[in-house]
Amino acid sequence: xxxxxxxxxxxxxxxxxxxxxxxxLLVRNxxxxxxxxxxxxxxxxxxxxxxxxxxxxxxxxxxxxxxxKPWIPxxxxxYIVGVDGISMLLVLLxxxxxxxxxxxxxxxxxxxxxxxxxxxxxxxxxxxxxFVALDLFLFYIFWEAMLIxxxxxxxxxxxxxxxxxxxxxxxxxxxxxxxxxxGIISLYYQGGHTFEIVKLMGQPFPYxxxxxxxxxxxxxxxxxxxxxxxxxxLPDAHVEAPTAGSVILAGVLLKMGTYGFLRFNLPMFPDATxxxxxPILILSVTGIIYGALVAMIQKDLKKLxxxxxxSHMGFVTLGIFALNVQGLEGGIxxxxxxxxxxxxxxxxxxxxxxxxxxxMIADFGGLTKRLPIYATLFMIFTLSSLGLPGMxxxxxxxxxxxxxxxxxxxxxxxxxxxxxLGAAYMLWMYQRVMFMELxxxxxxxxxxxxxxxxxLLPLAVLVFWIGIxxxxxxxxxxxxxxxxxxxxxxxxxxxxxxxxxxxxxxxGGR
Amino acid sequence: MPSFSVHEMRYxxxxxxxxxxxxxxxxxxxxxxxxxxxxxxxxxxxxxGIAAAQTCGLxxxxxxxxxxxxxxxxxxxFFKLIFYIAAALAILISVNYVKVEEIERGEYYALILFAVSxxxxxxxxxxxxxxxxxxxxxxLSVYILAGFMRGSMKxxxxxxxxxxxxxxxxxxxxxxxxxxYGVTGTTNLRGIAAFIQAGQFSRPALVLSMxxxxxxxxxxxxxxxxxxxxxxxxxxxxxSVTAFMSVGPKAAGFAAFLRVFTEALPSIQAxxxxxxxxxxxxxxxxxxxxxxxxxxxxxxxxxxxxAHAGYAxxxxxxxxxxxxxxxxxxxxxxxxxxxxAFGVVIMLRKxxxxxxxxxxxxxxxxxxxxAALLMLIFMFSLAGIxxxxxxxxKFYIFMSAINAGFLWLAIIGVLMxxxxxxxxxxxxxxxYMSEPESEFDLASNPSMKLALAVASIAVLYxxxxxxxxxxxxxxxxxxx
Numbered sequence: 001x002x003x004x005x006x007x008x009x010x011x012x013x014x015x016x017x018x019x020x021x022x023x024x025l026l027v028r029n030x031x032x033x034x035x036x037x038x039x040x041x042x043x044x045x046x047x048x049x050x051x052x053x054x055x056x057x058x059x060x061x062x063x064x065x066x067x068x069k070p071w072i073p074x075x076x077x078x079y080i081v082g083v084d085g086i087s088m089l090l091v092l093l094x095x096x097x098x099x100x101x102x103x104x105x106x107x108x109x110x111x112x113x114x115x116x117x118x119x120x121x122x123x124x125x126x127x128x129x130x131f132v133a134l135d136l137f138l139f140y141i142f143w144e145a146m147l148i149x150x151x152x153x154x155x156x157x158x159x160x161x162x163x164x165x166x167x168x169x170x171x172x173x174x175x176x177x178x179x180x181x182x183g184i185i186s187l188y189y190q191g192g193h194t195f196e197i198v199k200l201m202g203q204p205f206p207y208x209x210x211x212x213x214x215x216x217x218x219x220x221x222x223x224x225x226x227x228x229x230x231x232x233x234l235p236d237a238h239v240e241a242p243t244a245g246s247v248i249l250a251g252v253l254l255k256m257g258t259y260g261f262l263r264f265n266l267p268m269f270p271d272a273t274x275x276x277x278x279p280i281l282i283l284s285v286t287g288i289i290y291g292a293l294v295a296m297i298q299k300d301l302k303k304l305x306x307x308x309x310x311s312h313m314g315f316v317t318l319g320i321f322a323l324n325v326q327g328l329e330g331g332i333x334x335x336x337x338x339x340x341x342x343x344x345x346x347x348x349x350x351x352x353x354x355x356x357x358x359x360m361i362a363d364f365g366g367l368t369k370r371l372p373i374y375a376t377l378f379m380i381f382t383l384s385s386l387g388l389p390g391m392x393x394x395x396x397x398x399x400x401x402x403x404x405x406x407x408x409x410x411x412x413x414x415x416x417x418x419x420x421l422g423a424a425y426m427l428w429m430y431q432r433v434m435f436m437e438l439x440x441x442x443x444x445x446x447x448x449x450x451x452x453x454x455x456l457l458p459l460a461v462l463v464f465w466i467g468i469x470x471x472x473x474x475x476x477x478x479x480x481x482x483x484x485x486x487x488x489x490x491x492x493x494x495x496x497x498x499x500x501x502x503x504x505x506x507x508g509g510r
Numbered sequence: 511m512p513s514f515s516v517h518e519m520r521y522x523x524x525x526x527x528x529x530x531x532x533x534x535x536x537x538x539x540x541x542x543x544x545x546x547x548x549x550x551x552x553x554x555x556x557x558x559g560i561a562a563a564q565t566c567g568l569x570x571x572x573x574x575x576x577x578x579x580x581x582x583x584x585x586x587x588f589f590k591l592i593f594y595i596a597a598a599l600a601i602l603i604s605v606n607y608v609k610v611e612e613i614e615r616g617e618y619y620a621l622i623l624f625a626v627s628x629x630x631x632x633x634x635x636x637x638x639x640x641x642x643x644x645x646x647x648x649x650l651s652v653y654i655l656a657g658f659m660r661g662s663m664k665x666x667x668x669x670x671x672x673x674x675x676x677x678x679x680x681x682x683x684x685x686x687x688x689x690x691y692g693v694t695g696t697t698n699l700r701g702i703a704a705f706i707q708a709g710q711f712s713r714p715a716l717v718l719s720m721x722x723x724x725x726x727x728x729x730x731x732x733x734x735x736x737x738x739x740x741x742x743x744x745x746x747x748x749x750s751v752t753a754f755m756s757v758g759p760k761a762a763g764f765a766a767f768l769r770v771f772t773e774a775l776p777s778i779q780a781x782x783x784x785x786x787x788x789x790x791x792x793x794x795x796x797x798x799x800x801x802x803x804x805x806x807x808x809x810x811x812x813x814x815x816x817a818h819a820g821y822a823x824x825x826x827x828x829x830x831x832x833x834x835x836x837x838x839x840x841x842x843x844x845x846x847x848x849x850x851a852f853g854v855v856i857m858l859r860k861x862x863x864x865x866x867x868x869x870x871x872x873x874x875x876x877x878x879x880x881a882a883l884l885m886l887i888f889m890f891s892l893a894g895i896x897x898x899x900x901x902x903x904k905f906y907i908f909m910s911a912i913n914a915g916f917l918w919l920a921i922i923g924v925l926m927x928x929x930x931x932x933x934x935x936x937x938x939x940x941x942y943m944s945e946p947e948s949e950f951d952l953a954s955n956p957s958m959k960l961a962l963a964v965a966s967i968a969v970l971y972x973x974x975x976x977x978x979x980x981x982x983x984x985x986x987x988x989x990x
Contacts (some may be wrong), residue, residue, distance in 0.1 A: 141896040178924035
């Protein structure tokens with residue numbers, strides 16, 4: 001069953017938990033030991049997750065590295081984990097970003113270091129679990145359990161308004177998730193008393209059932225993405241979270257929403273997907289434009305990047321609901337890109353915040369004079385974020401717009417304007433921070449050190465790698481995406497005649 | 511016809527053991543010096559342990575004894591298990607607390623044991639009369655416990671309020687029993703069911719009797735609109751008694767409620783389903799919403815306990831083996847998490863510190879990481895967040911509701927548990943994210959540590975490996 005000979009996904013998922021337990025038991029008032037142990041745990045996790053990429057079989061759409069064990073037989077709940085092309089890439093993104101976050105928090109976190117590292121590692125286990133779970137019950141456990149460490153990260157190590165932000169984050173996400181729980185239980189009974197995700201895909205559920213359960217899942221994921229108009233928790237959470245919290249939030253947590261669409265909404269409720277495509281596309285392009293416009297007027301760097309996330313995630317959902325190969329592959333790749341680029345931008349903001357204790361754009365200016373290396377790296381990520389050709393953002397956005405253009409022309413046209421706006425707010429921000437006059441109080445600033453460079457360089461490499469040679473990343477997606485489209489089309493064509501108008505609107509381009 | 515023989519005494523050995531230990535404690539209390547009273551607590555624990563061993567030993571499937579007054583089945587055994595755990599944990603968290611409150615007297619433990627024996631009779635009652643006797647035995651003991659702090663106005667108020675309203679609700683229950691006796695000519699649950707089955711009865715009278723009994727039991731399980739007493743009594747009673755009351759008598763109330771309605775009144779299930787569904791919705795709504803505005807943690811937990819009665823009633827409404835076993839499992843899990851939460855509240859009570867306001871928890875995480883972490887676990891469990899037992903309990907409840915076609919109840923339930931997260935989170939927030947306002951000097955002692963360790967391990971273990979408890983709950987309702 002498992003082509004590795006050992007339970008690689010279980011090891012990867014629970015290695016951080018093991019690290020957290022070791023830190024809990026071993027560390028007594030020794031912050032450095034906690035840091036080194038967390039680094040070791042996250043590094044080991046990253047290393048043992050690498051074979052997922054190298055041993056990945058690109059020729060099949062089946063779940064890989066599958067492990068299956070009974071867990072709660074009375075409810076037919078099983079511990080099933082496995083990955084396909086989509087989740088494999090997200091697992092690697094998670095293990096890489098967590099490792100980087102541990103390094104990035106080395107000096108920024110001085111209070112309760114032991115507890116911080118434990119929370120970060122528990123969060124990693126939660127996130128990995130969400131991506132590898134192939135049992136709905138297991139998925140939901142990880143999905144909700146993950147809220148606890150993130151809530152604590154924002155609430156304990158956050159900024160001045162952390163309480164409000166932490167509670168808002170928790171309640172928003174929870175409120176969205178509880179209805180998904182109802183959906184999950186309904187699926188269990190409708191789908192033949194099973195929580196197994198693969199078995200629930202492609203079942204001919206009645207349309208009305210699909211409609212409601214699609215909505216229940218959609219709400220949970222749309223809040224997580226966050227799609228306009230469910231995004232209001234995001235700026236608060238980002239601004240108040242510590243740097244690593246923002247990186248994880250932007251890099252991984254937001255991806256869970258779009259991952260949920262891909263894993264559940266599309267393959268399980270194809271008829272409902274066809275029905276909801278247009279409204280979701282409208283929300284996507286609204287998010288693209290709205291996020292970009294709001295980002296433009298922000299005075300706080302973190303808020304600016306937070307709103308840019310709303311815009312970028314709008315592209316992702318635009319690509320996914322284009323419902324063709326280019327759109328889906330572009331959307332998935334853009335999930336990865338957004339994790340890399342936005343994660344890196346938050347790290348950059350964190351670096352400058354540690355030096356100046358401000359994030360206001362007005363407090364900066366002329367930083368190129370004092371921090372040339374920093375400014376160069378920041379430039380790379382800025383350009384990647386606005387989608388300069390040769391960098392990762394371009395590949396993703398290009399594919400998304402190509403896909404959207406073939407199936408839903410009008411939304412592609414509107415979405416494209418988001419790229420122009422993106423260039424505007426990113427370049428304007430860069431100009432105000434890096435060029436112009438150097439403020440006297442910033443005279444003494446020193447450039448980044450090796451540790452800080454080490455957090456940014458791997459991401460810079462990825463920016464160019466995906467930008468210039470995306471094939472290694474796209475090739476693992478081909479089979480998965482093709483299979484996903486088969487599942488979406490199989491049923492929606494079946495009901496296309498019944499749904500009449502919907503079929504014409506939703507699939508006019510294919 | 512059932513008959514009586516001396517051999518039947520062996521079915522009530524656990525009850526006899528509990529009562530014997532209670533009386534022994536009363537007598538010994540006169541001889542135990544003031545500074546050695548905690549040995550009485552340990553003696554009570556021994557009694558509970560022996561009774562538990564006896565209950566586990568009585569593994570026959572389904573026995574009716576004492577002219578059909580007493581039944582020993584999986585259902586009763588499961589509830590007795592809950593009572594033993596509730597009483598044992600309550601005694602463990604009391605040992606130091608009663609000393610601090612200067613109410614360390616032997617009767618305290620004896621009364622807990624008498625209450626437990628009453629609850630056990632309720633769970634095993636196969637006749638309305640024996641159920642009523644058990645209920646009164648339990649209630650009278652708990653009335654006294656609620657007023658155990660004789661010098662405290664609030665405690666006296668709590669006891670008086672509890673007693674008056676409790677007596678009133680007992681009267682209503684008894685009225686319902688008398689009507690059903692008038693209609694069917696029997697108080698035996700199976701007899702009532704058989705009579706109704708035969709079809710010669712006055713339906714309005716039967717429904718009236720059912721409503722009156724629902725009101726009586728609704729009072730005991732603290733369901734809205736019979737909840738008026740709960741906040742005041744929970745606040746005024748000694749905290750350890752509150753902890754016990756919120757799990758033991760509530761579970762016993764559910765035991766009798768479930769037994770009477772499913773065994774005696776299955777024929778009018780459609781009628782009582784609507785009534786209990788209404789109680790469930792009101793309890794979840796009012797319990798959770800009002801809890802948000804509480805500043806006193808005991809009052810907050812009181813409203814939370816109302817809300818949890820609402821969740822349990824969702825399982826009750828769902829009915830069938832699945833629904834009833836979900837109630838059983840929920841009450842089992844609730845026992846650990848709620849007593850655990852009260853345990854941490856008690857730890858804050860020391861010397862001049864009252865520790866009952868939520869703001870008293872400010873900065874607890876700085877001073878005592880373990881206590882704060884435990885409270886965090888219990889709060890998340892009460893909120894129903896995985897991987898804690900609270901989630902498993904709620905999941906099973908909502909699962910049976912959806913399976914039984916009560917989708918709307920499940921939706922209200924999950925939305926209300928999202929609301930509840932707000933006030934449980936506030937406690938965590940205050941503990942972890944606020945600066946300490948006062949010096950903490952936590953009252954911690956071995957028995958408290960043991961109770962909290964047991965509760966927290968149970969909450970986490972059931973949260974991750976619920977299989978054993980689920981199977982036990984399902985097997986327990988098999989004979990019902």
